[in-house]
Every structure is written in C-alpha cells, then in structure tokens.
Amino acid sequence: MKTGLQTMLAHYGEENIHGAVIPPIFLNSTFVHDSYEAFQAGKGYYYSRHSNPTLEVLEKKLSALEGGEAAKVFASGMAAISTVLFNFLQQGDHVICSMPAYGGTFAILGPYMKKFGISVDFIDFRETERVRAAIKPNTKLIVCESYSTFFMEVFDVAAIVSIAKEHGLRTVIDNTCASPANFRPIEWGIDVVIHSASKYLGGHSDVIAGAVISSKAIIESIEQTEYVLFGGALGPFEAWLVTRGLKTFGLRMKQHADSALQIAKMLEENGKVARVNFPFLPSHEQYALAKKQFDEPSGLLSFELHGGRAAAARVINRLKYFKIGVSWGGFESLVYSPGMSGENEQFTGTEYDPRMEHLIRISVGLEDPVDLMEDLQSALESA
Ligand SMILES: *Cc1c(COP(=O)(O)O)cnc(C)c1O
Numbered sequence: 001m002k003t004g005l006q007t008m009l010a011h012y013g014e015e016n017i018h019g020a021v022i023p024p025i026f027l028n029s030t031f032v033h034d035s036y037e038a039f040q041a042g043k044g045y046y047y048s049r050h051s052n053p054t055l056e057v058l059e060k061k062l063s064a065l066e067g068g069e070a071a072k073v074f075a076s077g078m079a080a081i082s083t084v085l086f087n088f089l090q091q092g093d094h095v096i097c098s099m100p101a102y103g104g105t106f107a108i109l110g111p112y113m114k115k116f117g118i119s120v121d122f123i124d125f126r127e128t129e130r131v132r133a134a135i136k137p138n139t140k141l142i143v144c145e146s147y148s149t150f151f152m153e154v155f156d157v158a159a160i161v162s163i164a165k166e167h168g169l170r171t172v173i174d175n176t177c178a179s180p181a182n183f184r185p186i187e188w189g190i191d192v193v194i195h196s197a198s199k200y201l202g203g204h205s206d207v208i209a210g211a212v213i214s215s216k217a218i219i220e221s222i223e224q225t226e227y228v229l230f231g232g233a234l235g236p237f238e239a240w241l242v243t244r245g246l247k248t249f250g251l252r253m254k255q256h257a258d259s260a261l262q263i264a265k266m267l268e269e270n271g272k273v274a275r276v277n278f279p280f281l282p283s284h285e286q287y288a289l290a291k292k293q294f295d296e297p298s299g300l301l302s303f304e305l306h307g308g309r310a311a312a313a314r315v316i317n318r319l320k321y322f323k324i325g326v327s328w329g330g331f332e333s334l335v336y337s338p339g340m341s342g343e344n345e346q347f348t349g350t351e352y353d354p355r356m357e358h359l360i361r362i363s364v365g366l367e368d369p370v371d372l373m374e375d376l377q378s379a380l381e382s383a
Contacts, residue, residue, distance in 0.1 A: 006250040013060030025240045026054045054236040058243045062211050065180040066193050070219035073211045077196025078104045079232035080210030087222050091117040094136050098125040098144035106346045125155035132163050142171045146178035152277045154286050161189035181253035182295045197242045199329025207241040209234050256299030259369040266373050267303050272383035277302040299364035309339050309357040311383040318379035328363030336361045
C-alpha cells in the first residue's frame with residue numbers, strides 16, 4: 001500500500017465486473033467448472049467454505065491495511081482467534097498471554113485449552129522482564145493485544161518482539177482496539193494480526209466478523225487446515241458489509257481520535273473523576289510509549305469515579321447519547337461498566353479487582369463531540 005489509506009480503501013482489490021462501481025455479492029455456495037480437466041487444474045474457486053470472490057475483496061484490503069502478505073476473513077473475531085490458536089498449538093504447549101485479555105481470549109486460552117493439555121500464563125506485559133521470566137522450554141506462542149480494552153494499558157511491542165525472536169516464539173496480536181489506522185503490528189515484527197471486524201473495521205454495528213492477517217505461508221497453512229475444517233468462513237453478505245464500512249474507515253478513525261481526546265481532557269478536569277484510563281493524555285504514565293507506538297488514539301477509553309458502584313450506576317443511567325451495551329467501535333457512542341456483569345475470574349485477586357465496580361468504559365462514537373461532552377458532564381453531576 002503506497003497510496004494514502006482512504007485512496008487504497010476506495011480502489012484497491014475491487015474487481016471491475018460489468019463496470020459496477022461496487023463489486024457484486026457472490027452468494028453462491030459452489031462454483032462450476034468447464035471440464036474434468038479444468039476442475040483437476042484446481043484454479044479458481046470451487047466452494048465458499050474455502051474461498052469466495054466477495055471475501056477476497058475484503059481480504060486484499062485488510063492485508064494492505066495491515067501491511068501483511070495475505071489475509072483470511074472469519075465469521076467472528078472469536079472464530080479468527082480460535083482458528084489461529086488451533087493452528088499454532090498442540091498438546092503439551094505453553095502460551096504466554098498479556099493480561100488483562102479480551103474475555104473470549106481469556107476463556108479459550110485459560111479454562112478451555114486445558115482439555116487439550118495446553119497451558120497458559122497471563123502476564124502483565126507492562127513489565128517486559130516478566131514476559132522473559134515466564135518463558136518455559138515448551139513455550140510456543142506469545143498472544144497479546146495492542147491495548148487492553150478496560151484499562152487501555154499499552155506495552156512495549158518492540159521489546160516483546162525481540163524477546164520472542166530470541167527464543168524462537170511466534171507472536172500473535174489482537175489489533176482490534178488500536179486498529180490499523182493507528183498501529184500496524186507487522187511493521188513492528190509481529191507474526192500474526194487478528195481483528196474483530198465487528199468493531200472499527202465494520203464500524204456500523206451491523207455485522208459480526210473477524211480477520212487474520214499474516215505472511216503468505218501462515219495464511220496458507222490456516223486456509224488448508226482449520227479454515228476449512230472448522231468452517232468459520234465469513235458469509236459473503238457480511239464480507240460485503242465490512243468492505244462497505246471500510247470505505248470510510250480512515251475518516252471515521254480521525255473523528256474517533258479527535259473526539260476521544262477532547263472527552264478525555266474534559267473528564268480529567270472533572271472533580272468527580274478519580275482517574276482517566278487513556279494513555280494519550282500527557283498526564284498518563286504511559287504517554288511516551290503510546291505516542292511512540294500509535295499514530296493516534298482510537299475512541300475507546302475508561303474512567304474511574306471517586307464514588308463506588310452506586311455512583312457509576314447513577315452516571316450510566318443519566319447518559320442520553322451513550323447507550324448501555326457491550327461492544328464498541330461503531331458510529332454510536334456506548335457505555336459499559338464491568339461492574340454490571342458481576343464477578344470476572346480473570347480479575348479476581350488482582351490489582352484490577354477493586355477498580356472494576358466504579359470503572360466506566362465509553363466508546364466515543366461519531367456524534368458531534370460537543371453533544372457528547374455535554375451529555376457526560378451533565379450525567380457526572382449525579383456521581
Ligand atoms: C469484540 C472483540 C473480540 C471478539 O470479536 P467478535 O467479533 O465479537 O467475535 C476479540 N478481541 C477484542 C479485543 C474484541 O474487542
């Protein structure tokens with residue numbers, strides 16, 4: 001991708017079919033062939049669980065966005081994550097995963113993988129040396145996230161990659177939160193990038209989808225095994241929706257960044273707020289690292305109130321434009337508190353535990369920032 005991001009998204013990877021400005025949706029399950037010999041030659045498409053032209057448009061754009069060689073798209077972010085884990089791991093292997101991790105990643109790597117004899121250590125990656133210390137003879141894989149989605153903590157990606165390379169370990173990063181508008185992990189030496197395209201890539205809260213971007217060799221290995229065996233291919237209509245969402249990706253991300261920064265600054269000055277978790281604030285202890293690693297923030301941040309759970313509940317109930325719900329990355333502003341979901345095994349007994357109840361996470365949408373700030377400021381009066 002040598003053009004600008006928006007130019008690439010508008011033009012790259014789209015076949016010209018009958019001059020249609022938008023490529024059609026290939027809803028077919030199967031593809032027919034001209035002859036016995038043509039089928040044998042194995043060129044082109046044959047079944048949509050394996051490949052489909054509508055998915056390929058999206059795959060080309062995503063691999064260009066992330067600076068990878070190839071990509072595969074999946075029915076969800078979790079389908080992408082589980083497929084990658086099953087591709088790399090086998091019985092007896094050990095994994096090091098950054099903590100806190102996305103709930104689904106925590107659940108599959110921790111409790112679930114035990115039944116296959118695969119073990120995991122969840123480590124705070126802010127202290128790089130802890131990662132080195134956790135490496136065992138059977139360690140295979142390092143799994144991490146561009147930043148964590150409750151506390152927005154970042155870690156030194158270059159340092160982790162160099163430890164992984166020293167020990168011959170593969171690295172997988174979930175880049176959903178930073179998004180390729182702001183951070184391209186392959187340029188930093190990461191082997192595999194995973195996305196939930198249900199968030200910023202789709203951007204319109206109308207589709208569940210996932211993606212894996214990597215080298216040709218890794219994508220081919222996944223395509224020939226877990227992709228067809230587990231059957232996690234994205235549907236053609238959903239692929240078309242993500243491609244449609246991507247047309248405005250660069251523009252949306254600029255607005256998310258701009259609005260989130262304004263809101264974070266406002267929250268920091270509000271007397272009811274004890275802490276703003278947003279490493280793009282100069283007052284944040286990880287500001288220098290965040291500025292070094294990411295071009296811009298995305299629209300996800302959280303803040304902690306001096307009041308406890310009751311104050312958080314009052315604020316959340318008073319908000320007008322921030323709707324209560326999980327997920328994030330869409331056009332609409334959302335609010336969520338982990339306190340609403342009760343006990344979370346991942347956080348039990350950790351430094352995060354006491355912070356969960358009063359934590360309010362917001363996904364800053366594309367509404368006018370002045371309205372969002374007014375909404376937050378008025379709701380905070382009840383904290
Ligand atoms: C949402 C999310 C996922 C899971 O993606 P789905 O598309 O919901 O399956 C994975 N990682 C992160 C960081 C997420 O936010």
